[in-house]
Amino acid sequence: MSLHNTHKVVAIGGGHGLGRVLAALKDFGNHATGIVTTTDNGGSTGRIRHCQGGIAWGDMRNCLNQLITEPCISSMMFEYRFKGAGELNGHNLGNLILTALDNLSVRPLDAINLIRNMLGVEVNLLPMAEHPSDLAGLSTTGKWVTGETNIDDMQEPLLRLDLDPEVPATREAIHAINHANTIILGPGSFLTSVMPPLLLPELANAIAANTRATVIFIENLSPEFGPAKLMTLQQKLEWCERSFHARPIDVVIGEHAHPELEDRWNCVTRDLASLNRRWRHDRSKLQQAIEEHMQP
Template sequence: MSVYKTNKVVAIGGGHGLGRMLAALKDFGSNATGIVTTTDNGGSTGRIRHCQGGIAWGDTRNCINQLITEPSISSMMFEYRFKGAGELDGHNLGNLMLTALDNLSVRPLEAIQLIRSMLKVDVNIVPMSEHPSDLAALSVDGRWVTGETSVDEMEEDLLRLDLSPEVPATKEGVLAIEQADCIVLGPGSFLTSIMPPLLLPEIGKAIANNQKAKLVFIENLSPEFGPAGRMTLEQKLEWCERSCQARKIDIVLGDEPHPGLAERWNCVTTELASPNRDWRHDRSKLQSAIETLLSN
């Protein structure tokens, strides 16, 4: 029987990284679930949150965009970005559509399902929480900074990350983790895409309790900037494991060997870069890597 029919895979993160990962899991259909970060406060998403409130929709929209397989008027609408000199300049219509559904008191998850149905996207997409929250970071000099964009620009190293306010995880996301055969963290911006969902206690606990699943960390192909860029891979793995109640990461997947980490983690080296853009993961190479992990 096909690996796609017998295994459930959950990928956690945000932005372009999670979109690439979910595109690689497309053949799993409804057996694949993306748990998406909802703390972004920059760009079109940040402007909408500032005047309308609600969760950040940008990362969810990005994931849906990368899963659209049939170009249509609907998909062109969803991806449309306004230009010009007025208030709409820079806004993405997909963000506005999701915000409108949210304002109509449709559950954020149901809003996503409505859009998925319209665009014929099979992979499940679940916001990490249906309640608005921001990323907050404590620097080594004792200063708290709030907001993803501010955290990314910090010149000091970080002691800890929190969500402000504390919010509950989406129950469907927790259930998907509990039933998963493979849980993937990354690729993506470490502090602002991968970590926020792990800061929800229910998600960390669900990962810790699912001992049958393979917990996989996928490295980025190009260096990050800001405080995440100053963190070593060892620190990032430790942060993830601490958030998951000391649950061990089973496999670290990257394109470079890490002999210094071999005693603590199973680091698997494999070619993952897109042939024409070496900073971006290739969908088919990611798909093949996940298939191999599930087959072993």
């Protein structure tokens, strides 16, 4: 049997980065699972959370958009963004649909599965948590800042990140990690996409416990903003490993060599950029680089 039919892979993160990874893993079908960050508080998502409460849907919608297999009226509706004056301006219809289905469902995961079936998305998508929570960051000046958008706007380094309030991880996410052969972190905004799921103790503990899985960290192709811009790759890797109790990251994949890190990490250099947008990962190149490091 092929790797795609036997290998279970879990990718963790949010936004555009996780969407690109999941698009690269499409051939794995329901053997691939995305665990999606749910702490966004900006844009359309933030406005909905302010009015309706609930988890943040923006990162989930972004992943769904990148996994749509065939353009159709359903996918066009899901991706539609309102323009003009008034309350609807800037809102994404996909966010509103997910919010409505969440209100009609027992669990947020039920709403996600309804949309997956409607859009023909085979890859599993799981929210990191099904209870609302925000990021809180402590700066080197001793100041606490709450909310993803406020953290992104900070100009000084961060000492730590927390979730406020603390919430339980989605049980299906823990199950997926427990049975994964490969676990992927990144690419994406390190502090606001990659790190939030790792702040959930049960999720981080599951990564630490699954010693048979290969853990892969994928670098970004363009510089970040805010406090993440002030972090070195070594600091990012150490933050990840600290969250899952020093369980090592097995492979680091990026476009640039890191000889200064090779005594601690297996750093692999690959061309990953899309030909027409150098800041975006090419799906085929990403798939090949990931599959190279999957244990049969």
